[in-house]
Amino acid sequence: MILLEAGGPKTNAKIQALYEGELVDSRSHPWLHQFRVRALGGSSRIWGGRCLPFDPIDLEPRDWVPNTGWPIQYEDLLAYYPAAQALAEAGLFDYDPASALPGAPAAFAAGLETAAVTTRLERFSKPTNFWNRLGDDLTASPKVQLLLNAAVTGVRLGPDGAAVNHVEAVDRLGVKRRVTARRYVLAAGGLETVRLLLASNDVKPGGIGNDHDQLGRYYMSHTAATSGYVTFNSPPAFDYERDAEGVYVRRRLWLTEAAQRELKLLNVAFRTHLPEIADPAHKDAILSAMYLVKDFVLYEYSRKMRERPVTLTDALRHLRNIIVNPVRLARFSRKWITRRVLAERKLPSVVLGSNRNRFALEFHGEQAPNPESRLTLSSERDRLGMPKLRADWRLTPLDTESLVRAYGVLARALEETGAGRLDYDPEAVRTETIRAGAYGGHHLGGARMSTDPTQGVVDADCRVHGVDNLFVASSAVFPTSGQANPTLTILALTLRLADRLAGELAPAGDPR
Numbered sequence: 225m226i227l228l229e230a231g232g233p234k235t236n237a238k239i240q241a242l243y244e245g246e247l248v249d250s251r252s253h254p255w256l257h258q259f260r261v262r263a264l265g266g267s268s269r270i271w272g273g274r275c276l277p278f279d280p281i282d283l284e285p286r287d288w289v290p291n292t293g294w295p296i297q298y299e300d301l302l303a304y305y306p307a308a309q310a311l312a313e314a315g316l317f318d319y320d321p322a323s324a325l326p327g328a329p330a331a332f333a334a335g336l337e338t339a340a341v342t343t344r345l346e347r348f349s350k351p352t353n354f355w356n357r358l359g360d361d362l363t364a365s366p367k368v369q370l371l372l373n374a375a376v377t378g379v380r381l382g383p384d385g386a387a388v389n390h391v392e393a394v395d396r397l398g399v400k401r402r403v404t405a406r407r408y409v410l411a412a413g414g415l416e417t418v419r420l421l422l423a424s425n426d427v428k429p430g431g432i433g434n435d436h437d438q439l440g441r442y443y444m445s446h447t448a449a450t451s452g453y454v455t456f457n458s459p460p461a462f463d464y465e466r467d468a469e470g471v472y473v474r475r476r477l478w479l480t481e482a483a484q485r486e487l488k489l490l491n492v493a494f495r496t497h498l499p500e501i502a503d504p505a506h507k508d509a510i511l512s513a514m515y516l517v518k519d520f521v522l523y524e525y526s527r528k529m530r531e532r533p534v535t536l537t538d539a540l541r542h543l544r545n546i547i548v549n550p551v552r553l554a555r556f557s558r559k560w561i562t563r564r565v566l567a568e569r570k571l572p573s574v575v576l577g578s579n580r581n582r583f584a585l586e587f588h589g590e591q592a593p594n595p596e597s598r599l600t601l602s603s604e605r606d607r608l609g610m611p612k613l614r615a616d617w618r619l620t621p622l623d624t625e626s627l628v629r630a631y632g633v634l635a636r637a638l639e640e641t642g643a644g645r646l647d648y649d650p651e652a653v654r655t656e657t658i659r660a661g662a663y664g665g666h667h668l669g670g671a672r673m674s675t676d677p678t679q680g681v682v683d684a685d686c687r688v689h690g691v692d693n694l695f696v697a698s699s700a701v702f703p704t705s706g707q708a709n710p711t712l713t714i715l716a717l718t719l720r721l722a723d724r725l726a727g728e729l730a731p732a733g734d735p736r
């Protein structure tokens with residue numbers, strides 16, 4: 225096996241710049257060289273490690289969400305989720321607080337359990353950098369040849385377009401080489417995989433897998449923003465906990481499949497969150513310190529704070545918050561250094577309690593598949609001569625209205641169970657969702673899976689329709705986004721594909 229990796233062992237600005245692209249609306253989507261990493265380990269060098277499986281409903285055709293339905297069954301994912309989770313070092317495949325955290329009350333807050341709203345866990349990887357975890361095995365393996373600084377710039381089909389003949393890769397000196405193999409797997413991330421297929425347009429003018437104008441369409445992320453405040457009548461289980469293996473887990477409120485079906489809503493989950501960090505009105509020494517050191521924090525994790533212009537008055541008010549309560553900050557710093565900076569398994573993020581049990585509310589929601597939300601090629605080229613990518617990411621009223629209605633469902637559940645109260649403004653939910661835009665590094669769709677070649681780019685085995693020896697291992701194949709972060713499902717689909725390929729390539733008589 226030959227593994228062609230565009231980057232090297234370290235990140236490098238010149239190589240990272242090859243990810244630059246064009247945006248139709250730079251307010252709604254991050255620049256394309258941000259929120260992904262072109263180096264060994266890829267974006268797992270900076271990911272947050274939040275692991276969640278898709279829900280069964282995410283794979284079903286839903287009459288209230290156009291263009292839904294996967295060509296595989298949930299069981300196909302379930303068969304690989306435990307192994308995916310082991311690779312991600314995220315513990316057992318158990319997202320039910322009742323069994324994963326025995327002895328603790330299962331619900332997020334006392335009494336808060338209805339047919340529409342329930343408590344689920346999210347699990348956290350260390351977070352695992354997959355190159356650090358697997359690199360030694362790969363380099364030691366006699367079966368794997370790893371080529372670094374080998375950027376694939378084109379997938380070249382044979383004259384009839386039915387199979388890949390070779391791929392072109394450019395080395396660090398700009399020398400172009402041909403690499404031939406029996407099978408080819410594109411695993412370059414959600415955006416770059418689509419770019420490669422689009423740009424490989426010498427035999428097929430629209431790009432590979434684009435005979436039916438599907439390639440680049442249905443480009444999705446997740447909707448995610450903080451809006452409204454939830455007040456609980458008793459202290460909720462809002463903080464990180466550790467399961468029996470020491471893996472960090474955290475509870476989230478999830479809209480059940482029954483509620484999604486009955487009310488015709490998109491999938492969504494809610495979490496308690498920090499108040500607006502940049503606004504010193506919170507009077508919290510920890511949040512003010514976070515704000516003042518924001519320029520030293522990776523852009524991907526400080527973008528929201530950086531968006532708010534700093535005034536001298538604000539800076540002074542933040543300083544005042546710290547001076548008034550240095551003990552709180554000192555205690556927090558000690559915990560952060562031991563549990564985050566020095567720990568191998570890292571505390572995933574800053575979570576703070578509230579004396580009044582009042583928390584800002586954050587959601588992470590499904591974005592409906594939309595053929596007009598798409599990736600195409602820009603007229604500009606990078607220094608290797610490849611056309612850059614152009615992202616035209618679009619929300620629809622279905623996305624925003626479903627969230628507004630989901631807020632209503634959560635508000636009712638809190639009220640009916642007496643667990644608490646949700647204060648929110650439906651208009652603010654809409655505007656915040658639009659303002660927050662596409663969620664960071666979640667690049668989904670663009671080469672969707674379908675049974676019918678006219679409806680997608682790859683088949684149920686992730687083989688590009690009509691191209692016998694070309695496969696995709698990436699979130700680009702997701703037909704829907706679900707509410708779950710993507711990496712666990714990327715891993716599960718990739719393990720499944722690896723099994724298929726091992727079967728195809730095994731000598732006769734050998735089951736693998």
Ligand SMILES: Cc1cc2nc3c(=O)[nH]c(=O)nc-3n(C[C@H](O)[C@H](O)[C@H](O)COP(=O)(O)OP(=O)(O)OC[C@H]3O[C@@H](n4cnc5c(N)ncnc54)[C@H](O)[C@@H]3O)c2cc1C
Nearest residue numbers: 230259262263266267272273274376412413665709710711
């Ligand atoms: C800040 C941040 C936080 C995140 N947090 C989470 C989280 O908590 N949970 C979660 O599930 N997901 C999270 N993600 C998303 C997660 O990182 C991605 O889903 C995951 O890394 C995708 O894996 P991948 O292998 O498909 O792509 P990538 O990680 O992008 O890897 C692609 C690889 O292909 C190489 N490559 C690219 N182009 C070429 C080319 N032309 N030729 C050869 N090689 C090439 C790259 O160098 C890279 O090594 C986060 C992302 C970011 C940026």
